[in-house]
Amino acid sequence: MNLDLSSPSKAVVSVTQLNRDVRMLLETGFPSLWVAGEISNFKRYDSGHCYFSLKDANAQVRCVMFRGRAALLDFAPREGLQVEVRAVVSLYEARGDFQLTIEAMRMAGQGALFERFEALKKQLAAEGLFANERKQALPHFPRRIGIVTSPAAAALRDVLTTLARRMPNIEIILYPTAVQGADAAKQIARAIAQAASRNEVDTLIICRGGGSLEDLWSFNEEIVARAIAACPIPTVSGVGHETDFTMADFVSDVRAPTPTAAAELVSPNRAELLQRLSQLKQRQLRVLQYQLQQRMQQLDQLARRLIHPGQRLSQQKTDLHNQARRLQQAMRFSQQQRTQALARQALQLSYARPNPTLIRPVLQQKQQRLQRAIQRMLEQRQQYLKQAQLQLMPWDPQQVLSRGYALVSRPNGQIVRSALAVRAGDALQVRFADEQISVEVRQGIIQQPELEL
Incomplete structure (x- = not known):
């Protein structure tokens, strides 16, 4: 301004x-x-x-x-x-x-520590220590649980109280170590390595209560991170409060927001399991009771269907007697039906059978009429035949021959129709009205030469 x-x-x-x-x-x-x-x-x-x-x-x-x-x-x-x-x-x-x-x-004072934290985090992430592929699953029912923490830490009391409440039969093994101070990181790494070498627990909890960044820094040291990564036992990190994040959280198989939450993650809830078992038991009892009732009903039904052999034979004998009686009744009824049908057919045939005394005069009349019709027909056909003979008589070859004509043919029966077809030496057959003779041609017709105009 x-x-x-x-x-x-x-x-x-x-x-x-x-x-x-x-x-x-x-x-x-x-x-x-x-x-x-x-x-x-x-x-x-x-x-x-x-x-x-x-x-x-x-x-x-x-x-x-x-x-x-x-x-x-x-x-x-x-x-x-x-x-x-x-x-x-x-x-x-x-x-x-x-x-x-x-x-x-x-x-x-977190500036320098935070930079160290970020640098180490970047390095370990590049080496694959945070990869999900290397994370192990926690056992559902562990027999022994190991705890890496200070014997005087409030976090240990929280974890023990939670485990005793949830599953008191789980055995607890403590791997004591300092969780704060200049030498704490080496002690924590040594305790983790000891648990790994002894291999006597199913799950390992690494925990301590909340505090400042400096208080929790032991769990950010590289030696602790590599010890957790090398541990073959499934590990759970429960360091600090829910808002606190340490390198141990990233390397461990499972991160818990608090030590109490870590104890809850690794232990099954005994009360819930008992309740679940009770529910399964009740359900199984209901199923068994239902099946038993069903089988009892089936047994009753089978018992009702079960019959003594003597009673079954008696029943079958009664059934056979009834069947025989029904068969006899059916046969008698069928015979009656057929007898009645035969009587009806005989009555019908009696109406259809002709009476010779009544039919004979009719047959004689019809026979006489038929003979007269045949006689008339024969006379008509004879008259037609005579007329046809008279009509055909002029065309009869025999009649023509009787008038002085002759029929000339070759030996094979071929008719000679012209004198021009005959040559000297040909053998011919000449048929007259009364007889047939064989002749030989000595001279054929001499053809006259045509005059030129």
């Missing part, structure tokens, strides 16, 4: 304008930066926004963290907690309060 003091009217600005210009100057003049301090006067409103002060030994500054950013935190901010925040320097215009608008928050 540029103020021109030479003109009094231009130098006068409103408070609103002043605060706005100062806010713009702060937000543009300072980049986003990390600030370390202790949380004081922390309040989270129903809206989800968080308001607090960040202080050190000599100063403090007001801070605001809006709901969207606060929801991304993996821990719960509280009074007196040492944190590091990434913030934008700003000004609350309504009251002119200098404040920091928080964009991210982490536990104090």
Whole structure:
């Protein structure tokens, strides 16, 4: 903001304008930066926004963290907690309060540790230690469960209490180790290797209670991660609270949000199993009772159908007697039916049989009529024949021959119709009205030469 003091009217600005210009100057003049301090006067409103002060030994500054950013935190901010925040320097215009608008928050000292955590996580992931293919399934009914933790840890009491409540008959073997401190990571790895070499448990729980990132750092060491990866026993990681994630969680076969949850994952619920067994027992009893009732009914039905052999023979004898009586009745009825049918047919035939005394005069009359008809027909045919003879008589060859004609033919019967067909030396047959003679031609007809005109 540029103020021109030479003109009094231009130098006068409103408070609103002043605060706005100062806010713009702060937000543009300072980049986003990390600030370390202790949380004081922390309040989270129903809206989800968080308001607090960040202080050190000599100063403090007001801070605001809006709901969207606060929801991304993996821990719960509280009074007196040492944190590091990434913030934008700003000004609350309504009251002119200098404040920091928080964009991210982490536990104090987590920057370097977080970088180490991310680097190791990336390395182990590249080696395949987090791959699902190498994860083992937990046994449904383990006989022994191993626990890698401190004997004085509250997490051990939680796990033992949960296991005793859920399945008290499971044997527990403790592999004691420190879970916090400079040498804790080596002790944890040694305890895991001991459990693997002894191979006396079905499932191994690696657990401890909640704490800061530094408190849980032993479970982020590479030696612990590789010991878990090399363990042939199915492993369950139950380190810290639900929002805490360690390298052990990623390498283990199963990650539990808390030690108590780890105990619940590895142990079947005895009460639920007993209830389930009771339900199965009741169901089986109902099934058996139903089947028994069905078989009893079937037995009763078979018993009703079962008949003594003597009674069966008596029944069959009665049935045979009834069948014989019915057969005799049927035969008599059939004979009666046929007798009646034969009588009806005989009556019908008696009506159809002719009476010779009545029919003989009729037959004689018809015989006389037939003889007269035949006689008339013969006379008519004779008359027709005579007329036909008279009509054919002029065409009779014999009649022609009797008038002086002769019929000339060759020996084979072929008629000679012209003298031109005859040659000297031909043998001919000449038939007269009364006889036939054979002749030989001595001279044929001499043909006259045709005159030329």
